[in-house]
Amino acid sequence: MNESSPPPSANQVLRRFRIVFNTVKTHFQQVEKKAGVGGAQLWALSVIYAQPGIGVNDLAKSMDIHQTTASNLAKSLVTLELVQASKDGPDRRTVQLYLLPAGQRVLKKAPGPFSGVLPQALSQLDAATLERLDHDLGLLLAQLKIDERAAQTPLAQM
Numbered sequence: 001m002n003e004s005s006p007p008p009s010a011n012q013v014l015r016r017f018r019i020v021f022n023t024v025k026t027h028f029q030q031v032e033k034k035a036g037v038g039g040a041q042l043w044a045l046s047v048i049y050a051q052p053g054i055g056v057n058d059l060a061k062s063m064d065i066h067q068t069t070a071s072n073l074a075k076s077l078v079t080l081e082l083v084q085a086s087k088d089g090p091d092r093r094t095v096q097l098y099l100l101p102a103g104q105r106v107l108k109k110a111p112g113p114f115s116g117v118l119p120q121a122l123s124q125l126d127a128a129t130l131e132r133l134d135h136d137l138g139l140l141l142a143q144l145k146i147d148e149r150a151a152q153t154p155l156a157q158m
């Protein structure tokens with residue numbers, strides 16, 4: 001914004017949020033249509049592909065989601081026969097996840113980015129922009145009186 005232009009109105013900012021939300025929603029609809037799995041499932045598949053033998057806790061960390069959510073994602077992928085869960089590692093109490101050939105086929109036909117368009121776009125921004133966004137979104141969240149637990153729910157599951 002330069003000094004001669006008026007500050008944006010709340011409606012203008014709201015329109016930008018709508019564009020962001022609709023872009024995210026459209027991406028996840030395309031993922032489901034082309035790949036046959038939800039966006040969070042696709043992201044989990046891509047993480048498991050990149051890190052064969054990953055455990056559920058590390059999957060949760062990689063996706064920045066709650067461990068229970070990651071566990072449920074893993075169970076659904078095992079049920080769909082896209083992922084194999086094994087307890088063959090050094091600690092037989094923990095499960096290691098491996099992509100099955102059917103999971104690889106899903107990844108091949110799915111539109112990217114696998115993590116979703118918003119995480120991908122955010123990763124492209126410089127540190128100063130991310131810092132401003134984080135600060136300003138913090139101010140907005142304070143006005144909304146949000147439930148902090150929502151922060152660990154994948155966008156694809158909203």
